[in-house]
Amino acid sequence: MGGGRRRAAWSGAALMVLAACAAPPLDLGAVAARHPALASHFGHRLRDLHPYPWPRSGRLAWLTCRFETPSELGVALPPDADPAARRALRAALAALDSAGLGVRFREAPPGVARITIRLAPGPVPTDTGPGLGRATADCELLDPSAFEGGVGDVVPARLAGAEVWLARSLPGVPFRDRSELSEAELAAVALHELGHALGFQGHPEGGRTVVARLPATFSALGRAVLAGEELRDATLRALYALPSGTVLRVDSVVRARTEPLDRLLVEAQRRGFAGPFLRVGDKVARIGFRAGGAEAASLQLSEVPALLRGAGGLVLLPDPRARRLLAGSEARAGDLLP
Ligand SMILES: [Zn+2]
Incomplete structure (x- = not known):
């Protein structure tokens, strides 16, 4: 997408982080030993990734997930987008097209698109309160058997699809002369959320990456995007240098602590549900199963940052449908008792 972009490379240097938290202790040295391609993406911030949690049989594995490459991903633009919003979204997609990830984008109808972008009239609800945007990217586990390997091994997994919500306006914010986001602001927010949609969850505490928290001056980033400058993002490149499911x-x-999923998986397979699909954000993660395209049952993990510091407190909280399935499985197990 795009073309005619300027030669001057935009490095994302304007991005910085406003909030700080402890970096998750990921053993990237061991990962790089198995996947030497990682070393060529100097300055990446993969250590700040919130990986997708996969809790099975007394082990909690944390994995990357991304779209397959090379691929051309269908993207559905919001049907209600005005011309300025459309320009902003197309510019953000063109910037990611230029980033060397191995994914390209083409516009597609909502039914077949892998990424769906929607506009909200006001602030978007997120894990951490109302925000400028939100992205969910669902990782499909292609082999749900218990993981018995170690760091650097690969669990067959891929991003199935993603959804992005973007705020079109921010009413009631002091020192803004209008509530509607400018074209440049919208382009910056779209680029950031699309970075999450491509599989990077969490917010790096620094580094030149679109998934770092947006600074107050994010319209400068949007202007670079609208000018068609090439995107260099070592963090997204590093994510795409690893096999999906690393x-x-x-x-x-x-x-x-993993028993709710161990048992739910058996029930889901009995019923022919699709999945599991993993999702992770700043604070909350979930593991869902689908039937007929809609979610049929899920387990929730809260306090992801705390779990990354120590997994001893892992709790898999079933939603009401999962509770019913688990209660049914318990009753059947009871039938087998003498
Ligand atoms: Zn974000």
Whole structure:
């Protein structure tokens, strides 16, 4: 997408981080030993990634997930986008096209698109309160058997699809002369959220990457995007240099803590549900199963940053449908008892 972009490379240097938290202890040295391609993306911030959690049989594996490459991903633009919003979104997609990830984008109808972009009239609800945007990217586990390997091994997984919500306006913010986001602001927010949609969850505390928290001056980033400058983003490049499903960390936990998923998986397979699909954000992660395209049951993990510091407190909280399935499986197990 795009073309005619300027030669001057835009490095994302304007991005910085406003919030700080401890870096998750991922053993990237061991990952790089297995996947030497990682070393060529100097300055990447993969250590700040929130990997997708995969808790099975007394082990919690944390893995990367991304779209397959090379690929051309269908993207559905919002049907209600005005011309300025359309220009902003196309510019953000063109910037990511130029980033050397191995993914390209083409516009597609919502039914077949892998990434769907939507506009919200006001602030978008997120894990951490109302925001400028939100992205969810669902990782499909292609082999849900218990993971027995170690860091650097690969679990078959891929991003199935992603959804991006963008705020079109921010009413009531002091020192803004209008509530609607400018074309440049929208382009910057779109680029950031599309970075999450491509599989990078969490917010690096620094580094030149679109997934770092947006600075107050994010319209400068948007102007660079609209000018068609090439995107250099070592962090997204590093994510795409690893096979999808690369295990970045493994924790041992008490077996009872993974039991809700171990049992739900059996029930889901009995019923022919699709999945599991993993999702992770700043604070919350979930593992869902689908039937007929809609979610049929899910487990939630809260306090992802705390889990990354220590997995001992892992809790898999079933939603009401998962609770019913688990209660049914318990009853059947009870039938087998003498
Ligand atoms: Zn973000």
